[in-house]
Amino acid sequence: MAPGDETGVTGNKRVATNQGAWTAEEDRKLSEYIEVHGPKRWRDIAVLNRCGKSCRLQWLNYLQPNIKRGNISNAEEDLILRVHKLLGNRWSLIARRLPGRTDNEIKNYWNSHLSKKISAKEKTREEAPPTPARVAANPSNKRIPELALPEEEQGATGNTIPDLGLDLEQDDLFDFTVEGSCGVDWVNKFLELDQNA
DNA sequence: AACGAAGTCAACCGCTAATTT
């Protein structure tokens, strides 16, 4: 593919497409188009002066039926935290576990809310003196090698997926089309596997 | 009231994988 063709940019030249916030009129036209032609062939969408990529994003994030906006519940937040712990920044995978939520929304929510919560938690944990139980379990405060990843596997960002011997593409756990696969039960099942591994 | 800093989130960009020709 020619780089940039779907972004409103051809080579170094920016083609004349609208940019910036979508208007209600544009939303309406896009919805009408998709109602007739379906959510495909984004490049061919000629009803708007928008690149196909922008149309696709608008449809996925705002215009699709059953899209939920805002008010992320505690249960959803917990689910995001737990799945993120397992998968890292795989926003689309996380989003598929939260019906009505989009990857973009979850990503934003993570960056603006959850990442801070986590760093605050870690900070308090670092500052807190070790509990008697922790000291008893590891009296010399030695690093436990089997719990640590080798440096080359940790990655620069720390957003690595733990190698649990699972195939994200093949394992049924990650087949998000399976009915009833959404919710905390799935995470619990995964965590069990995690612990066993 | 005015200003700047910090927070939020919609939209864009660059890239890759998958699909089609």
Place this chain on the structure above:
DNA sequence: GAAATTAGCGGTTGACTTCGT
């Protein structure tokens, strides 16, 4: 099998809002 096209993903940017001084 190669090239072109399309779809999708995650990271980043920038406009807007809120908050503190």
